[in-house]
Amino acid sequence: MKRLSRTALVAVTAVAALAALAAIALLMNIFERKQEAKNPFYRVVELTDDTEDPAIWGKNFPQQYDAYLKTVDQVRTRYGGSEAVPHTPTQADPRSVVAQSRLEEDPRLKTMWAGYAFAKDFREERGHAYMLDDQTFTERQQAAPQPGTCIHCHASVYVPYKKAGGGDLIKGFEVMNHMPYAEARKQVTHPVSCIDCHDPTTMQLRVTRPGFLEGIRALKASQGIPNYDPNVSATRQEMRAFVCGQCHVEYYFKGPEKRLVYPWAKGLKIENILDYYDEVGHKDWTHADTGADVLKAQHPEFEMWNQGIHARSGVACADCHMPYMRVGALKISDHHVRSPVLNINRACQTCHHWPEEELKARVEQIQDRVFELRNRSMDALVALIGDLKAARAAGKSDADLAEARKLQRRAQFMLDFVEAENSTGFHAPEEAERILAMSIDYARQGQLALRK
Amino acid sequence: MLRLLPIVAASTLGAAIALAGYTFLYARGWAYLTNDPRACANCHVMEQQYSGWLKGSHRAVAVCNDCHTPPGLVAKYLVKGENGFRHSFAFTTGRFPDEIHIVQRDLDVTERACRKCHEEIVTAIEGPHGESGRLSCVRCHRSVGHME
Numbered sequence: 001m002k003r004l005s006r007t008a009l010v011a012v013t014a015v016a017a018l019a020a021l022a023a024i025a026l027l028m029n030i031f032e033r034k035q036e037a038k039n040p041f042y043r044v045v046e047l048t049d050d051t052e053d054p055a056i057w058g059k060n061f062p063q064q065y066d067a068y069l070k071t072v073d074q075v076r077t078r079y080g081g082s083e084a085v086p087h088t089p090t091q092a093d094p095r096s097v098v099a100q101s102r103l104e105e106d107p108r109l110k111t112m113w114a115g116y117a118f119a120k121d122f123r124e125e126r127g128h129a130y131m132l133d134d135q136t137f138t139e140r141q142q143a144a145p146q147p148g149t150c151i152h153c154h155a156s157v158y159v160p161y162k163k164a165g166g167g168d169l170i171k172g173f174e175v176m177n178h179m180p181y182a183e184a185r186k187q188v189t190h191p192v193s194c195i196d197c198h199d200p201t202t203m204q205l206r207v208t209r210p211g212f213l214e215g216i217r218a219l220k221a222s223q224g225i226p227n228y229d230p231n232v233s234a235t236r237q238e239m240r241a242f243v244c245g246q247c248h249v250e251y252y253f254k255g256p257e258k259r260l261v262y263p264w265a266k267g268l269k270i271e272n273i274l275d276y277y278d279e280v281g282h283k284d285w286t287h288a289d290t291g292a293d294v295l296k297a298q299h300p301e302f303e304m305w306n307q308g309i310h311a312r313s314g315v316a317c318a319d320c321h322m323p324y325m326r327v328g329a330l331k332i333s334d335h336h337v338r339s340p341v342l343n344i345n346r347a348c349q350t351c352h353h354w355p356e357e358e359l360k361a362r363v364e365q366i367q368d369r370v371f372e373l374r375n376r377s378m379d380a381l382v383a384l385i386g387d388l389k390a391a392r393a394a395g396k397s398d399a400d401l402a403e404a405r406k407l408q409r410r411a412q413f414m415l416d417f418v419e420a421e422n423s424t425g426f427h428a429p430e431e432a433e434r435i436l437a438m439s440i441d442y443a444r445q446g447q448l449a450l451r452k
Numbered sequence: 453m454l455r456l457l458p459i460v461a462a463s464t465l466g467a468a469i470a471l472a473g474y475t476f477l478y479a480r481g482w483a484y485l486t487n488d489p490r491a492c493a494n495c496h497v498m499e500q501q502y503s504g505w506l507k508g509s510h511r512a513v514a515v516c517n518d519c520h521t522p523p524g525l526v527a528k529y530l531v532k533g534e535n536g537f538r539h540s541f542a543f544t545t546g547r548f549p550d551e552i553h554i555v556q557r558d559l560d561v562t563e564r565a566c567r568k569c570h571e572e573i574v575t576a577i578e579g580p581h582g583e584s585g586r587l588s589c590v591r592c593h594r595s596v597g598h599m600e
Binding site for chain 2: 009012013016023026027029031257381
């Protein structure tokens with residue numbers, strides 16, 4: 001009896017001790033969550049309008065900074081993302097890892113870009129972390145000397161521009177546009193950084209890149225709104241797209257001063273942009289095979305997204321590419337900018353209440369269709385280029401070829417617009433398909449024009 | 453030494469009860485026994501759902517418990533207890549999807565809740581003998597409870 005009660009007492013003690021332990025652990029956990037909810041961040045360093053280094057910002061915002069660093073990840077999606085390909089470092093290109101070559105994946109691109117530096121080296125884009133290195137070391141730098149203008153979107157330029165302009169952002173932009181690339185490269189240190197999109201005192205979103213400030217001003221002026229400044233007039237939700245639109249856009253270098261210009265003075269649609277280029281008489285290069293004055297489309301994500309249902313529903317870039325995430329009791333936007341297909345739960349399921357596999361299948365179905373049309377469009381363009389080349393070799397005059405060359409310029413720009421856009425049509429499926437259908441039509445019309 | 457055992461056992465037990473009690477108070481545990489919707493956002497995870505409810509059309513006529521627990525005191529506290537345990541376990545361990553999803557069993561509770569008030573119109577839609585089968589109200593009226 002005595003023995004039994006002793007055992008019972010020991011058991012009670014042990015169980016009670018364990019329960020107390022569990023209660024303490026739970027209490028601490030609840031305490032931590034409450035603390036997190038109370039303090040969205042601790043300020044441990046002072047940030048100013050000259051704090052360029054993201055690591056310093058990261059001391060105040062470690063969660064955001066950690067996620068930002070993750071843009072080094074190389075992950076494939078069906079049509080996008082990048083694959084890590086080993087590269088033997090050389091004097092000119094010390095990178096040991098690069099992304100897969102798009103030119104090898106689809107040699108028709110070389111025909112499209114014949115005579116242009118892109119036909120020499122064009123790889124799948126990697127994450128933000130690589131933007132500066134990948135531009136510094138691309139073979140395009142050797143194929144043709146690039147201007148300092150390029151740095152506008154491949155580095156954190158806000159502080160360097162201000163320095164170069166003696167405190168004046170726009171003046172610094174002009175000064176650095178003038179420099180050869182190698183010289184401009186020396187003025188910058190970091191890839192896109194915190195200060196490019198955030199005000200250092202309020203953390204509010206802020207547009208800092210002159211190209212976008214001028215581009216959106218021209219666009220709004222065409223809509224009857226003079227002197228538009230996004231930093232004054234844009235809503236918070238608009239800014240969640242505008243900060244990305246600072247770079248993910250179509251552009252060209254204007255005149256001998258190589259000023260970066262976003263061709264939006266007539267609107268954001270493909271026809272508006274082509275009309276604008278025709279009016280100012282811009283060409284990016286003369287096609288080596290056909291002699292046509294052709295254009296290179298860049299990465300018009302902002303323009304394409306603007307034509308789609310997500311933009312129309314008020315969904316900004318950051319909603320899908322930097323969705324809100326929970327860290328303990330905090331809610332922050334995910335600074336690991338990446339494909340939403342790699343993050344379907346947070347990126348899509350906030351609004352679309354379907355299983356992940358279903359949502360992924362929908363995205364890929366759209367992309368499969370666009371990609372099929374893109375391939376047909378590519379075949380049509382290559383056929384036109386072949387016919388033009390043959391007609392030229394047969395001694396046809398420039399006047400005979402003028403109509404077909406004009407059609408090549410249009411067909412090629414339209415195809416490239418969808419090809420260079422980084423969503424394989426997803427940002428605006430119907431618009432991407434409409435553009436490709438027009439491209440095919442122009443290419444075939446070009447072939448017909450040669451038979452006249 | 454052995455004579456101390458009852459004292460050790462009693463004080464450990466007392467400490468455990470005190471700690472559990474304090475944890476319960478500190479975590480506002482009693483709030484879970486009320487119908488106050490703010491209790492559901494106690495652990496921060498359901499802030500989004502709570503602020504969605506504040507903007508939803510049902511905020512004036514229904515609180516969380518009206519749609520997410522079944523009628524009847526015993527059934528209500530069974531569901532509350534099961535949900536409470538599952539949620540706090542998931543949130544404490546951090547093992548749950550970021551965009552939280554309602555589980556089928558709780559969705560059934562909610563579907564029945566719609567019919568508590570809207571039985572007539574639902575019967576008219578489904579047909580008096582259930583000709584169209586069992587329809588899901590929130591499949592279309594997703595935002596009545598929580599504005600999206």
